[in-house]
Amino acid sequence: MTVKRAAVLQVLRDSQGHLQPDEIYRRAKELYPGMVLATVYNNLHALCEAGLIRRIRTADGADYYDKTPTPHEHAVCTECGMMLDLELGDLHTAFSKKTDLPILSYDLIVHTVCPDCKAKQKQA
Amino acid sequence: MTVKRAAVLQVLRDSQGHLQPDEIYRRAKELYPGMVLATVYNNLHALCEAGLIRRIRTADGADYYDKTPTPHEHAVCTECGMMLDLELGDLHTAFSKKTDLPILSYDLIVHTVCPDCKAKQKQA
DNA sequence: AATCATTTTAGAACAATTCTATTTTGGAGG
DNA sequence: CCTCCAAAATAGAATTGTTCTAAAATGATT
Numbered sequence: 647m648t649v650k651r652a653a654v655l656q657v658l659r660d661s662q663g664h665l666q667p668d669e670i671y672r673r674a675k676e677l678y679p680g681m682v683l684a685t686v687y688n689n690l691h692a693l694c695e696a697g698l699i700r701r702i703r704t705a706d707g708a709d710y711y712d713k714t715p716t717p718h719e720h721a722v723c724t725e726c727g728m729m730l731d732l733e734l735g736d737l738h739t740a741f742s743k744k745t746d747l748p749i750l751s752y753d754l755i756v757h758t759v760c761p762d763c764k765a766k767q768k769q770a
Numbered sequence: 771m772t773v774k775r776a777a778v779l780q781v782l783r784d785s786q787g788h789l790q791p792d793e794i795y796r797r798a799k800e801l802y803p804g805m806v807l808a809t810v811y812n813n814l815h816a817l818c819e820a821g822l823i824r825r826i827r828t829a830d831g832a833d834y835y836d837k838t839p840t841p842h843e844h845a846v847c848t849e850c851g852m853m854l855d856l857e858l859g860d861l862h863t864a865f866s867k868k869t870d871l872p873i874l875s876y877d878l879i880v881h882t883v884c885p886d887c888k889a890k891q892k893q894a
Numbered sequence: 895a896a897t898c899a900t901t902t903t904a905g906a907a908c909a910a911t912t913c914t915a916t917t918t919t920g921g922a923g924g
Numbered sequence: 925c926c927t928c929c930a931a932a933a934t935a936g937a938a939t940t941g942t943t944c945t946a947a948a949a950t951g952a953t954t
Contacts, residue, residue, distance in 0.1 A: 648931085680934090684933075684936090687910095688932075704829060709910080724874060730871065734865055735868055744858045744859055747880070747884075748882055749882060753881075755829075756869075756871070756875075792941085806904075808902075808904080808905090808943085808944095812901075832941090833941080895954100898953090898954105900952095905946100907943080909940105909943105910940100912940105916936105917933080918931105919931085920932095922928090922929090
């Protein structure tokens with residue numbers, strides 16, 4: 647665990663929980679001006695392998711990193727891109743009841759409007 | 771509906787149901803040697819807008835196009851990449867019971883091993 | 895036959911991520 | 925306190941699927 651790696655982790659832990667690489671880079675660079683995008687990627691990968699964080703890929707190509715590595719689902723706000731945590735219960739079991747195929751894992755992203763954006767919509 | 775567009779649609783309809791753009795391109799070029807990748811993309815977009823096919827984006831960046839536009843879920847074989855249809859029931863309702871956030875839509879891909887690959891695994 | 899929007903085409907552009915090769919770093923052993 | 929070495933960081937190029945741009949072709953409608 648190097649200083650730069652710790653910085654990447656800290657940035658994520660100091661956030662609401664889900665950030666995209668470029669935003670992590672932007673914030674980490676404030677702590678370490680010498681920080682470079684490749685280092686952010688290297689360390690995000692390393693931290694994922696270590697199980698300290700989790701990578702969440704969405705269907706529109708955006709990658710988010712989650713400071714909470716325990717399994718749960720996610721919603722993305724269609725207005726601002728903010729990612730929120732969801733607890734949808736034991737989907738593995740629910741899905742298994744509906745198909746004979748083995749369920750190794752699944753990717754699930756719910757599209758929503760976050761409370762903040764919902765409030766702004768009502769104003770307008 | 772032009773000849774090229776019809777060809778793209780036909781390729782998809784003549785398939786098992788889910789193809790990636792490069793494979794659609796490969797097959798469409800057999801029908802129309804002059805076919806170009808940009809035309810395939812143009813027409814896939816147009817056919818999606820027309821509601822005749824559906825685009826399915828996966829978290830690892832692969833795009834599939836589905837000849838069946840009615841809503842259902844999908845599984846992808848981790849061995850061969852083949853996409854299979856799933857019917858998992860009314861997930862919109864199921865998810866709504868678990869969260870207060872509005873559920874506009876969701877992207878779901880299950881990772882599985884298809885029957886063919888499962889058979890091959892047992893052989894080995 | 896003329897017009898004009900749509901489609902097709904070729905090729906450049908794009909953007910996020912990964913890769914490659916070089917340099918730097920920091921700890922372990924002497 | 926050095927020296928060495930593996931790991932990490934860096935710069936910048938490469939990759940890849942998709943989208944964009946501008947020009948050429950097409951085809952339906954006057």
